[in-house]
Amino acid sequence: MPDNNVNLRRVAFDIVSHVLENGKYLTDALADTLRRYQYLEKNKRSYISRISRGVVERFIELDAIISTYSTTKINKLNPNIRNILRMAVYELRYMDSIPESATVNEYVKLSSKKAPSRLKGFVNGILRNMIRDEFEKVSLTENEIFSMPKWLYDKFDEEYGCASDICSAFLDTNLITIRTNLTKCTPEKLKTSLEKEGIKVHPIEDVKYGFYIEDVDYLNKLNAFKDGLFYVQDLSSMMVGEKSSVKPGDIVLDVCAAPGGKSLHIAELLYVLEDKDIEKAKEDKLTHKGHVFSYDISEEKVNLIRDNIDRTGLSNITAEIKDARVLDEKLIDKADIVIADLPCSGLGIIGKKPDIKSRINKKDIESLSLLQKDILNICKNYVKPCGTLIYSTCTISRAENQDNVRTFLESNGNF
CATH class of the missing domain: 3.30.70.1170 (Sun protein; domain 3)
Known part of the structure; x- marks a missing residue:
């Protein structure tokens, strides 16, 4: 029998801890948890999603607030107490429908389950001081207001001159x-x-x-x-297919394809282009000459693509394991379109995946930029004369976008 007396805060606490302390991806942690508790009412599942996502999204701001009231530095706190305080502060700041007294009582109880019992007084004291003070002591820097690492906030300002607008959009x-x-x-x-x-x-x-x-x-x-x-599929991801100008009979290679959204999109467009009729396309699958070859580096990634192919029912697409860093001579000059949607820092999708800002650093961006250059210099060889090479990322880092494109074009005058 499903247990409907689930402690929702404890469930959300586990998600937050897995993400902020153990480095698990928020999307995976949330999906696994909601799958396990899918029998709960919608409002309870919504609470779990909102607070776990909210804490991960705003942990920099929350840490600054906690530091205002705690004599112990945030990184010196017991990890469980740190996350309990983050969750409690998020509730107090952003979930007005929950009585303050209930928030304090529930998180003090949780602290006695998740940390030495002597620390529940510490939690109780900090939360009640915040309520009494109405957060008047809190003074946040601009990057803390938007809960963005300072180095990343400064990077956005240096590259675009509008860091506050960018970071505000991420919180929408x-x-x-x-x-x-x-x-x-x-x-x-x-x-x-x-x-x-x-x-x-x-x-x-x-x-x-x-x-x-x-x-x-x-x-x-x-x-x-x-x-x-x-x-x-994100709108920006859809635009790859929209702008590809795929034609009937085209051979398309997607070199870093998992989970397969862009590959599937172009495969669908090929069906519609070649048959001009959706119903006829479903009946006439074997007559298509155009084909999409969808590659990625591991069996796990390729299985994600295959699962989506099976669910969508497409037959003009094949998923295979292939390392984009290694030249495959059999593919040279074979593709009308090559899609190079390459591994990147993901800075453009922080709004959807807020845990990115807790795991990415400057060195990651530098190494990813070099990897992208290497892969582009491999997969350019697969493009037929007069074919199309599409380079896309989900980042807004200039090093991974504009700088890479400029370097590539300077070295490859035939593109």
Whole structure:
């Protein structure tokens, strides 16, 4: 029998600890937990998601606030007490519907379960001082206000001159973006199907078959998802397919493809282009000459691609293990389009994956930039004369974007 008397704060505490102390990815930690507790009511699952994500998103700000009231430096605190205080402060600052007294009492109780009992008085004292003072003592620097590491905030300011705007955008609410599987249904049919399942659906202006969705409790429960009617994909990722100018019969290589969103998108576009009719495309799969070859470095990554191929039902796409750093002479001059969506720092998607800012550093950006250069110099060889090489990242670091493009073009006059 499912246990409906679950301590939600304790569940969220485990997520926060796994991410901030043990380096687990937030998306993985949340997905694993919500899968385990999918029997809980929607509001309880929402609480778990909101506080665990919120604490990871704002831990720099929360640490600065805690440091204002604690005589013990934040990095010297018992790790469990540190995360309990982070969660409690987040509730006090950002979850007004919860009574302050309930927040204090529940986290004092949690501290007695997760740390030496003598420390519960420490937790109680700090939280009650914050409430009594109404956070008046708190004075935050600009990077702390936006909960961004100072070096990264300064980097955004140096490169773009608008760090506060960038960091503020990261803290905005991010809706889920999806793309219609055009080989299974029309955008109109998908919208109707999702609305019948209680999902709010909003069109994306730039992509006629894309939507923003909200009020999603558990994505895997949606019939439209299980039936492969759509694929979850960021708008910027969709633009790779949109701008690819793929043509009927094209051979496309995606060299770092997992989990396969861009590969699948172009495979779908090939179906529609070659058949001009979605229903006919489903019946006429074997006649297509165009094909997408989707590569990645490990069996685990390639299996992610294969799972998505199976769910979406496409047959003009093949997933294989291949190391993009190693030249495959059999592929030289074979591709009409090569997609190089390369490993990057992910600075452009901090809004969706806030744990990036707790794990990335300057040296990572330097080494990733070098890796990207190396891979570009390999995969350029796969492009046919007059073919297309698409370089994309999900970062906003100039070293990984503009600087790499300039260096590549300076060394490769035929592109």
